[in-house]
Amino acid sequence: MSNSSPDPSRKRKGRKKKPTPRRKQQRPPPLYPAGGGLFGHPVMDHAELTTEQVLKRDIPWESYMANKLISGTCLQLLRRYDHKPESQRGPLLDEDGPSYVRVFLNILRNISKEDTVEYVLALIDEMLAVNPKRAALFYDNSLSGEDIYDPFLRLLLKGNWFVQEKSCKILTQIISARPKMQNGIVPNGEASNSKSKLTSTQDVLRGLVDWLCSQLRNPTHPNCSVPTAMHCLATLLREQYVRALFVQADGVKLLIPLISPASTQQSIQLLYETCLCIWLLSFYDAAVDYLSTTRVMPRLVEVVKGSTKEKVVRVVIMSIRNLLAKGAFAAQMIDLGLPHIVQNLKAQAWTDEDLLDALNQLEIGLKDNLKKLSSFEKYKQQVLLGHLDWSPMHKDPSFWRENINNFEENDFQILRVLMTIIDTSADTTALAVACYDLSQFLQYHPSGRIVVADLKAKDRVMKLMNHENAEVRKNALLCVQRLFLGAKYASFLQT
Template sequence: MPTDQAEITTDEVLSRDIPWETYMTTKLITGTGLQLLRRYDKKPENKKADLLDDDGPAYIHVFVSILRDIFKEETVEYVLALIDEMLSANPKRARLFHDKSLAGEDLYEPFIRLLWKGNWFIQEKSCKILSLIVSGRPKSQDANANGESSSKQTTTTINDVLKGLVEWLCTQLKNPSHPSRGIPTAINCLATLLKEPVVRSSFVQADGVKLLIPLITPAANQQSIQLLYETCLCVWLLSYYEPAIEYLATSRSLPRLIEVVKGSTKEKVVRVVILTLRNLLHKGTFGAQMVDLGLPQVVQNLKAQAWSDEDLLESLNQLEEGMKDNIKKLSSFDKYKQEVLLGHLDWSPMHKDLIFWRENITSFEEHDFQILRVLITILDTSSDPRTLAVACYDLSQFIQNHPAGRIIVTDLKAKDRVMKLMNHENAEVTKNALLCIQRLFLGAKYASFVQV
């Protein structure tokens, strides 16, 4: 796409003169349509507002008919700019698209088509307009869409629209049409649309949650703060939806959210992240992870700051109380399990605590040695030297403390994986890989003589 076309502004587009009479001569617009356009086009905003108040649905009909029947890029851009101008001045005008007099028209189809076929200006305006139209629809339309779809198969249903939008938004997050505006536009629309159940389910099914995670990162300038806020708003909306929570649990979302809240001074960003964390607190293993990632101290620091939002202070208190419950409930093996399942190991005290290994060694047998299997998988999948070193050390501790440790670890084919790590460039990794191999070959009887 040419850069000048991508960077064109609404004002530049609206300064064009469109030959409406020519379109009527070629029967691409009707005589009535031409009359309405002559009254409206190039008029002051207050005059346009009066015309929309008096005859809004008729103007919507004309605008959508042009987008359906005329393919000249300059004209399509112009009509999209007119609609965008109309909705920006008063977003409630989106209701005009749902007037009963337009019930037989497929108002959505031209915008869905233009999402994929136009230049960036056309794509961006179509996305923004569609989002506003969809959000402004009467909820009765949803029930009708399901009931009447068989008799009106040519009509684009609301579910078609929402799924089409999600597909386009995910494409923008993966491969933006515009280098600087593609992703912010997609996130801005998602922050509006994720209130819709169909959008939430379509977004999760399209593997969209993982596309948000890289955008959860501390922001420096105003533009990136707004993008961060709207991304966190998306995550907050998804935190009410169970299938999305499962995706969030298996991603690096929690450490990123905590990093953002630690480093942000923008109250709206802090508020939406804290509300998200509060929603996730009692879901699955999030509470335990929050404790492990040091969130209790972060919350205490945030409470000491002067926030004007009482809801934020209340949420901070609720989060703090919830985490206190988690700290009480969490056994040392639960904490260990969370660390292993997250795949990021560190030298927390339990790893070198002999009492921990003696008291919890039988817990490793749960679910067919699930935690041991994950530990061995980490040796293949992790690129973090600290994680690899700790995983080797923990395997050596299992061999040392479990009566059948050598046999179990050998059966699970850990030996070759540990052997490879003996040639690792990091000294901490090679030292602990060597310890593990020594204990694997010597067995528990002699392994106690091998020291770290």
């Protein structure tokens, strides 16, 4: 008998003893694929079922043998194994593990009774939990003709939540343990020149990634779907092929909302595994390209500022370190104040050597990038292209002190372009930055007021003091104030 809660609607029907036709008419419509299972139960029926509860069941193996669903040999193996402690099961698996794997696979393939399917999945899950290396048993030569993936892939798509979760975790462990191709033999027992129809690893990985993404988009279980998906992805994304599948499935964006400060143990683990996935994806250029279009960096920085859990800080810092040299991430990091955050982190008493090394590398990398980002050539290119934004150099005093004389090049070409931007640009950020840069020139150049006056800048900037955008008005006012005060008093004005 099953320990799981029966379907309430079925229970009521049994008490009323209605005729079969009436019972069929009143049977609830199947809930799969909208949210149900292979066995006629809603997926949530067994949502809270635990492995321990399932393993307390007594499965009628003798009846299955009598009905020729399992063989006599299977029954003997099950009698030795079932309801035995690990101290007895361990030696059995060491001695004849592949035979037990074959028994489990045959049951999942031939028996559809829900209680039994759940029970066998719980047995396999427990077997692998005690010793993950047992996943290699599925690749024993004696199982070369078995389709070791299909039973789990099928149940992953059709079972209730307990069945789905166990199938997903087991399949993840098994496929991650597959051996490399040797002597013409590929995983799942299929010879490289074989025409058999065994499920390919590519099909399994594609099916897994699709299912995991679907759980992140529309969780089957309100509390367990996302943690389960992230736990499996943190293993699967170690493979380059899976990273490609994940990007193709538009899965990267599903991770970003999960990157936020955590407090409970469960949420900390979810955050850790999410950030671990980001770290794994940081080795794949297509994923990095997508990440650059998201708010991943502000979220990572927010996490590292507020987290005290060493493993979380480590994986975030290592992710940031990997992203430092890619795209525009370096400028983002500096804008977000990461150099100061790294200094604060280095002052803390961490024990993880990988974290300490990553912090040192990140500190050096940020310093190098700050120099590059503050170079006059980069600034000049930005101005000439009219692509002004609040990159670090604009508010870096050392940049203005070191480069103020460079503004004299080509008869103050940079200033004249800034004035053109002020006159013609419709971009409020560009207008605000242009006004600010002009005010910085007024502050740092000894003849700033004379040069700017020759450009007839006063009236042109004053027009922006009535601009509808507050940031533009603020920086236009600052520029005009410095124009009137001159360099001697300009430094007293707040920026």
